[in-house]
């Protein structure tokens with residue numbers, strides 16, 4: 027009997043070791059694939075583009091060391107350097123219901139707790155959405171601290187200006203910003219906004235895949251608009267110079283924000299219905315309203331966003347937005363590492379430049395789209 031128990035114990039230990047060492051990597055590899063692996067050819071002036079930036083990636087979710095080049099997933103700092111990438115916004119995913127889809131989800135289940143457990147993250151992450159969201163923010167700061175000056179986290183206009191000057195002299199420098207994907211991680215307490223502001227978060231998507239106490243989601247059960255608490259949240263965000271991200275918001279939430287809120291708005295990762303018609307994407311009226319507010323629209327790199335599997339599909343949606351509201355209001359919003367198969371990882375960014383040339387954009391316009399617009403928007407809207 028003792029012997030059987032001993033063997034069972036050893037087998038259990040081996041299974042546990044295999045699970046905790048292999049499962050997170052297997053999930054990451056299976057979720058964050060690419061259609062094209064590269065190598066990618068840069069055009070003659072690609073490496074001279076002064077500021078390439080992207081509004082949305084979920085790399086912090088996957089427990090990779092972002093200071094090391096990974097053979098899977100989409101974004102890390104060495105690959106940003108190879109791609110002449112100046113700035114990546116890292117967005118924090120903290121709760122994802124089981125069986126997510128773009129039509130309708132309720133908030134009763136959560137896959138991120140289990141993922142955090144498999145990744146052997148701190149137990150405070152397993153059940154607490156606020157804790158795991160703040161933990162991801164801290165991880166980005168830790169990468170910056172360990173990067174020997176190669177990577178920094180931007181939270182103010184002054185820092186962004188300084189970074190732009192520093193990078194003109196050293197193209198190996200990279201930077202990140204922090205955003206939230208869903209305000210549910212405030213755990214229904216407006217005071218928690220201060221914690222996220224201190225953690226460096228500078229834009230907030232009010233909802234992710236489900237309705238929450240602040241607003242309705244495009245993929246929620248009710249898909250309502252801003253709640254009374256949501257209106258308080260917006261006022262407080264405005265007082266702190268935090269930006270609203272309308273990605274994943276319900277049509278009613280988008281309309282409420284655009285009519286009632288005077289602060290800056292962006293859509294960090296989306297497509298447009300005029301090119302790719304589904305409820306994840308922006309209507310013409312929404313694009314026009316965001317344009318009137320001098321907002322910024324980030325176009326994604328995955329199939330549901332742009333109805334195609336290559337950079338040409340993304341470039342067509344960029345062309346659509348530029349023609350409607352101006353070339354100064356459109357940007358990249360890849361959703362790299364967002365648990366989708368992407369056209370390509372960050373090293374494939376030269377393909378976007380080629381596709382934008384094919385859409386008839388000039389070099390100055392391409393430099394705006396590839397990151398100049400993000401830089402200008404953040405210089406207008408970040409805290410001083």
Ligand SMILES: [Zn+2]
Nearest residue numbers: 207274295364
């Ligand atoms: Zn998203």
